[in-house]
Amino acid sequence: MTIDYTPISEIPKIAAASRASFLTHKTQSLEFRKEQVLALQRLVLENEKELLDAIYADLRRSPDFEIPTLTKACQNVLDNLETYTQSAKAPGLTEKDDCFVQMNPLGSVLIMGAWNFPIVLLLEPLLGAIAAGNTCVVKPSDVAQNSAKVLTRLIQKYMDPQVVFVVNGGPEESTVLLKERFDHIFFTGGTEIGRIVMTAAAKNLTPVTLELGGKCPAVITRNTDIAKAAQRIAFWKTMNCGQVCLSVNYVICPKDMQEALIQNIIGTWQHLHGKDARTSSTYPRIINQRQYTRLSKVLEAAKTQNTVVYGGKTDADDLYIEPTIVTNVSLSDEIMKDEIFGPILPIITCDDLDEAIEMINQQEHPLNLNLFSDSKEEVENVLRKTRSGAVTVNDISSHFGHDELPFGGVGHSGIGNYHGKYSIETFSHKRAVMVRSQAHL
Secondary structure (H helix, E strand, O other), X not given: OOOOOOOHHHHHHHHHHHHHHHOOOOOOOHHHHHHHHHHHHHHHHOOHHHHHHHHHHHHOOOOXXXXXXXXXXXXXXXXXXXXXXXXXXXOOOOOOOEEEEEEEEOOEEEEEOOOOOOOHHHHHHHHHHHHOOOEEEEEXXXXXXXXXXXXXXXXXXXXXXXXXXXXXXXXXHHHHHHHOOXXXXXXXXXXXXXXXXXXXXXXXXXXXXXXXXXXXXXXXXXXXXXXXXXXXXXHHHHHHHHOOOOOOOEEEEEHHHHHHHHHHHHHHHHHHHOOOHHHOOOOOOOXXXXXXXXXXXXXXXXXXXXXXXXXXXXXXXXXXEOOEEEEOOOOOXXXXXXXXXXXXXEEEEEOOHHHHHHHHHOOOOOOEEEEEOOOHHHHHHHHHHOOOOEEEEOOOOHHHHOOOOOEOOOHHHEEOOEOOHHHHHHOEEEEEEEEOOHHHO
């Protein structure tokens, strides 16, 4: 299935229509915003099978969490929109002053989705944008073409055509789109493209939210249940074939615990996908040949520089890469240079937690830092001495599904955050208002 790209000549017209529509003020009322959120919720609920089929066609991923995540997020906004958008009172300079902070929509916003979770990573930012009262231009990922085609049709069917506009295309269409002036740009994807988006936005002084990635570590200490830690690491490493920004990119583990960790990870993988993951109906595939080739090079370098202790089989025709464990790894090795974004798991050994913290701090700030420890002192030590978008203790990245926690990175893993009330804040301007009585001037 292929998508029809938006004609280049139409893109400036679409951007202009979005700006003009916002200036009609139709998106301002809470009643209208709720209608649009309800429409988005219906889009997801009434077309669940079609959306799931599209995800499977793109990634061979099943079952899926994108739909329940979205419906839950919509309901959270519907239940709390008045609270999330209400003005905050502030003290006046005199007792006669009326001062408050008003949550104003930004205007016309651009949302650019990602291919690894093509539904939720486009529609959940859209949820926040329309709930905050903006008009939106959305661009589904052209890499996940089945999902993009379904999303385009359903958005045009369910959402107000003067509020949500769709642009489809590849790099050329994206380049033209980014030349247009928006009031905010929300991008989910890799760091390399994130730099391009930020550079384009700077020309118009447009604020950005960049949801990127990075090398998210999992740190094992001696104060943990190694079997439970291994189960969580193994599950997340093969979810979507490792094509997850929150997946474990590498593990730091005490030397004397490495073998137990390896055996427990292998046991979990075989329980989930059988001894031959290639034949498993639950094991996804790499999205396309380009990503497969990139990961194959990472794997070949690992076979040369490091030790592959499990997995390593590939099949280019099937876009298959076996779940793989790599040991004898150092920070300077090829496998540690970039985010892996695939089912290859490096393990680095350490002597103690302080050494693990030092390793983490030698790299760019990760999107999430995972720590397995039942020691309050160790948890506080990691929170105090590291920087990351988030920290998850005794699990992997479970904060993503929590509507009352912000999701986003720091430094090279991203700028800004969203989910729940934080989505409203991202797509709003906190406007200071002071009303004074002329009689008292």
